[in-house]
Amino acid sequence: MISVDPFEKMVAEVQKHFPKLTAIKKNGKTTKLVGDIDICGNDGEYFGTFKILIELPNAFPLAVPKVYEISHKIKRIEDRHMYQNGECCLDMEHELQFMAGKEIKLSDFILTKVYPFLANQIYFESIGKFAGEEYEHGFDGIRQFYKEKLHLGDPSIILKILDSIMHKRIQGRNDPCCCGSNKKLKNCHLHQIEYLSSILMDQIQKDYIEFDNFSKKGLTS
């Protein structure tokens, strides 16, 4: 029986935008894409080319692809948001997982995450800093993300929300919010809870531990 690549259409769509990427298949299924991405500016001016490798995890499109810059044009250091093995830190992991929760369209993923990341690296190389803001490294970046994206700054509230998600205690829109405000959920942290509920439980648990440690440190200092 001829096996049909479930990602064939998706790859064709990618190649419309990024014609130099080619699919690598295993047992008839695309598992990787490799090739050049040419970076152009807003008016089409060409700025540079990177060779990249995109690994599709088994759970794709419900899991986030890993992207490696393999032309060694970007320094593999934390300040450039690169790991030693060439993996690119494209965005806050929560944002990528949120995207995967809705099923990732590969061409959108490359257009909105990979392409701007690479453009930003060219910008950094020329100007000496990134074009926009960047998250702090490690847990500081996660706190920043909770504060700026989710408008959650108080660790005690964050812990209550994360705990409720972990233990599946989130109730209806008209029930009291788990933060303890006595407001209905729909008038309190509904959007934040919806967002956090769509990311990986591993991440929620990890965030809980880190916020818990942070909170305890704050109490002891």
Next chain:
Amino acid sequence: MDIYNDYVSRIKAAMTSGETRKHELNLEGIANYNDEINKAFSYNTFRKITPEEKLLPSMQEFASSLNVNANLNQKLGEHPDFVHLKQTKGIEKHYIVSVFIDIKRSTYLFKKYPPETVLIITNTIQRAAIHTCLVFGGYIQRLHGDGLFVYFGRKGMRQDDAVKSALSAASTFTYFVKNDLKNLFNEQGIEAIFTRTGIDFGYDEDVVWALAGIGDISEITTYSLHTSLASKMQAYAESNGIVAGDHIKNHSDQRYFSPVCSRTLKEEDRYIFRIPDRNFNYTQYDFQWMNFLKSLEFIATDLNGILRVKNLSSLSKPSITSNLQPVAVQNRPYNRGS
């Protein structure tokens, strides 16, 4: 494509002045018509600003970016590796890629423009074709009306490289006609011209190089089924299309080729040539030249799908802060730490 900017500007100048002349002719008669020719964009003016011994600047920049020195001293019908056959009257066998580029609908230009303007327009288009082929290492064998018959390949050159050069030249020129020229013609309210191209490859054993004709009425040419087929296949190409033979496909990335019959839905279009008793069935393919072009190293496709030539030094250095910043700023990187 930026590499054709100087060709487009000359054609546009001719078209614009051509319209002026027509207007003047209607209002003021023949005497003013001739005066206006001289004042506007005459063939003499064209020749002055378009020296024959040089590529136009935008094409020269392209050639430089590829580290290519186009040989403008070539002579028609004298492939340098075989020109000695003119003297020896001998024959040699050597592979060749044959490319026929036909330019269609240029006759319609006479509806709107006087002959001298048509001369400038068609001459510039033909120069663009010749220059493109020279930059990609082609040998112009013959001019056919507004079109060209060109060889790619030479002694010591890898066959794959010769095929890639031929496909690159044909694709680049077709893009120019399909986009830059079409836009200009539309702007001027004229029905656009288009190309049809046929390409085929003959192996050493299938190609005989020899002198055709007599004395000064002669040329060094190939005697090969595959040169004949290239010419024949051109007729099967769609507007701004390229049709290539089996051998071209075998020396290239197969994903860019689809049998002509799958477009025409006529099984009789599958083979361009058959010898049934030898079981020789030679397939003709539509070449997906746009996808091929996008894959070439010197081309970048921007986010709007428009093709850009990389590293043209004539272009002003794009501003990182104003042009790249809006794209780069969409990224907010994070590092989870080691």
